[in-house]
Amino acid sequence: MAASVAERGPLCVGIDPHRELLVGWGVGDDLDGLRRFTDAVVEALAGSVAVLKPQMAFYERFGARGVAVLEDAVAGIRAAGALVLLDAKRGDIGSTMAAYADYLGSDHPMQVDALTVSPFLGPESLAPAVRAAKSSGGGLFVLARTSNPDAGTFQHARVGEVSVAQAVVDTVGRWNAEDAPSGPGSFGVVVGATLQELDVDLDGLGGPILAPGLGAQGGSVADLRRLFGSERAVVPTVSRDVLAAGPDAAALRAAADRWTAELSA
Ligand SMILES: O=c1ccn([C@@H]2O[C@H](COP(=O)(O)O)[C@@H](O)[C@H]2O)c(=O)[nH]1
Numbered sequence: 678m679a680a681s682v683a684e685r686g687p688l689c690v691g692i693d694p695h696r697e698l699l700v701g702w703g704v705g706d707d708l709d710g711l712r713r714f715t716d717a718v719v720e721a722l723a724g725s726v727a728v729l730k731p732q733m734a735f736y737e738r739f740g741a742r743g744v745a746v747l748e749d750a751v752a753g754i755r756a757a758g759a760l761v762l763l764d765a766k767r768g769d770i771g772s773t774m775a776a777y778a779d780y781l782g783s784d785h786p787m788q789v790d791a792l793t794v795s796p797f798l799g800p801e802s803l804a805p806a807v808r809a810a811k812s813s814g815g816g817l818f819v820l821a822r823t824s825n826p827d828a829g830t831f832q833h834a835r836v837g838e839v840s841v842a843q844a845v846v847d848t849v850g851r852w853n854a855e856d857a858p859s860g861p862g863s864f865g866v867v868v869g870a871t872l873q874e875l876d877v878d879l880d881g882l883g884g885p886i887l888a889p890g891l892g893a894q895g896g897s898v899a900d901l902r903r904l905f906g907s908e909r910a911v912v913p914t915v916s917r918d919v920l921a922a923g924p925d926a927a928a929l930r931a932a933a934d935r936w937t938a939e940l941s942a
Pocket residue numbers: 691693732764822823824825867868869889890891892893894914915916917918
């Protein structure tokens with residue numbers, strides 16, 4: 678991820694074909710609209726943005742043919758030099774997790790560079806994904822302190838001395854310390870840019886922070902700086918705020934470029 682970010686800046690753009698966007702773009706809320714929307718985003722942004730983050734839910738909504746659209750998009754994104762972070766938020770008992778982890782492997786028809794995963798079933802449940810990331814050179818982003826307003830209901834619950842969110846961060850920190858003792862590691866956490874205050878200690882993480890919640894959810898670049906400072910490896914991710922500029926390719930690029938410029942100012 679580091680090479681691509683060094684060349685293109687840290688921005689990740691989410692590919693979230695919401696019903697409202699498909700209608701707003703005039704492509705239609707159907708399979709053809711899904712393909713036109715996805716192709717247009719890939720064509721406009723995969724050559725300039727470091728990371729594209731397709732949201733699995735919007736493709737599964739159209740069944741196997743929707744997933745086929747995503748499969749083509751993933752190949753197109755990688756061919757254009759951007760990384761694919763598949764936002765699927767998978768998490769299951771280890772034996773099933775091994776199959777989800779296959780997304781990171783070169784044998785998978787939709788191999789991606791990184792995957793979002795849910796830690797709800799416990800740290801050991803994610804072990805197959807950790808192994809797959811290590812052997813493929815891919816990455817994981819584990820949900821820790823998410824951007825939705827009621828996330829603290831579970832994530833602030835206590836596990837011994839620390840919050841659930843902190844326990845997740847500490848677990849991911851241990852993976853990085855084992856795998857990349859001189860850092861930075863390829864295991865990251867999701868921490869929303871919408872937080873009023875940073876209520877997890879990220880000092881021992883040793884890996885990247887995926888920060889959603891910018892734009893449509895109210896988060897700003899000033900919030901990123903307030904929460905994370907300027908030294909941490911943050912991957913800020915924006916979906917609707919960029920996508921709403923489409924379908925014109927130049928307008929999509931301009932919207933992404935505005936975020937990139939603000940992030941580097
Ligand atoms: O805590 C989280 C984890 C993931 N997301 C995902 O990011 C995008 C945000 O979309 P916007 O349009 O920029 O609000 C979306 O795919 C979410 O599923 C998140 O928002 N918060």
